[in-house]
Amino acid sequence: MRRLCVIPGDGIGQEVVPVAVRVLERLLPDLQVTEAEAGWDCFQRLGQSVPEATLQAMRDCGAGLFGAVSSPSTAVAGYRSAILTLRQQLALGVNLRPVRSWPGLSDKSGVDLLILRENSEGLYVGKEHMATADLAIAECHVSRQASEHIAQRASEIAKLRASRRITLVHKANVLPLTCGLFRDGCRKVLDAHGLSALVDERLVDVAALHLVERPEEFDLIVTTNLFGDVLSDLASHWGGGLGLAPSLNWGQGIALAEPVHGSAPDIAGSGRANPLAAVLSAGLLLRYHWQLIEQADCLDGAVEGLLRSMGKADWGKQTTRRVEQELLARL
Amino acid sequence: MRRLCVIPGDGIGQEVVPVAVRVLERLLPDLQVTEAEAGWDCFQRLGQSVPEATLQAMRDCGAGLFGAVSSPSTAVAGYRSAILTLRQQLALGVNLRPVRSWPGLSDKSGVDLLILRENSEGLYVGKEHMATADLAIAECHVSRQASEHIAQRASEIAKLRASRRITLVHKANVLPLTCGLFRDGCRKVLDAHGLSALVDERLVDVAALHLVERPEEFDLIVTTNLFGDVLSDLASHWGGGLGLAPSLNWGQGIALAEPVHGSAPDIAGSGRANPLAAVLSAGLLLRYHWQLIEQADCLDGAVEGLLRSMGKADWGKQTTRRVEQELLARL
């Protein structure tokens, strides 16, 4: 029996997560679902964007599905984005973000890449201070352990995908120690897995340009936290944009699926929210965390069939409901 | 009488810089040119990638044109990329990188944007250390002074361009102190220039995606060092790629024009190097540093005429020479 901790969060998170849960339940009839809270609304009620009970529920279940959270428009003391807290507190050290061309939707065919983003450190360690009133300093941390951990995941995935290429993206020409440690830590593990012949490197500026010019040449991209943040948003264009972009925050024996889009307060409650990114994120749980390849293929196939027949679904006020009906009919 | 310090550097730098110099000489008959050296070849001969004499020549002239430099394939003790040394030693605090659609060349028309990249700090301050054998830390510095300086330049340029919009790009949701100081420092200066109504903000990940999806909506982009590095390479796609991308490193009373491309050792000496990025960079000296708008318009017009008639020039072994002939014929 598998357990899932569901954290809808704010805005359209409340609308898209239930759809993804019903899709998962169709594929895993004995799935046991627990609901937990997080986000801005939660912060306003409880003074915490991620209550301890939510962390505990995630640990108990070992798998979760996050919706989206809103942020206050100006900084609020004590408030930190819930997803950052979840990644850190649950040691979700890798963020997996696939991008593929969808039939009838993407302006380029043949894109099928996977960005593995380091998810715990870099400039995200939260170590910033004012050195003087006029100088702010942020620290960027890169550890051997985290670099080896992401490369370990990359090796497993490379075998699963039968990868043709693994591209390490960094900026070691300007940051020889931090990016150098990342690169060398990754190379060591990839070498140990006999994958050295597939490994390629690219500077982050060049990688950004190549992701625009020839995305179909990339396969598995392994990079640091902030570079992964930027490159995955950029690359999501080839998969139909942020509205369709899925992700999986992945630790040791625990994973949290998360659509990359935000809480979209402008359309929340209108019925227009497209649940496909949440559904595809649930598919990543199936494929990578639970390793239920057959069910994952089934879910991806249903999404592909839906997109092939309708293009990017927008049925106005009926989008959420219609996408759900169409998907369930195809499973 | 205007003076120009010419630093061809390595590889195709030696081929494209002379073309840009002859174009400038045609427009400014009394231009006085001094040659100086920098780069990897220079480092191998003199043990320094930027000799003091080169810095002095730049200070004497107040304006320079840099070609490109090679880097050793593995790290060499004491070697640092010449362009980083030049930017830092000459206090070239802003890097200006325009991107525009060229007729018959770009896949999208209507792109006409200018990226202003902070050029002296951020992760480029060179403050990295190993905290332990397994943890590397890099510092990212943001000062009020540098942030206000770039906004000052942005204000001047916004008036020159009759800008519709100024977009501040940062990641203040994750880096509230450093990116927050950058944003607030910029806003203060832009406000003082009466430009607040034009100012917009975007997170760097979203900006990267929007630069792919709808580049024609951007006008003047103001951002920190590394974000500017990544976004300008990405955006160069809309201007015909890196091979056509110009830039200007700009300080107080001193400026160094620089094509963004590298030294291209694979085509060096073959006559195939396209000098247009170097020529367009020289055009930025005319327009922004010397404020010779008429000559700058004339140069841009010649490039536009050339591209309109031929598309992206590649005449095989004749490229460098033919582009020069065509340009001089149009001036």
Ligand SMILES: CC(C)[C@H](C(=O)O)[C@@H](O)C(=O)O
């Ligand atoms: C919301 C924000 C903190 C987050 C990030 O920067 O990681 C988001 O952009 C993402 O990519 O998941």
Ligand SMILES: CC(C)[C@H](C(=O)O)[C@@H](O)C(=O)O
């Ligand atoms: C060569 C490298 C150090 C440089 C940079 O990172 O600034 C280059 O990418 C650029 O954009 O001018």
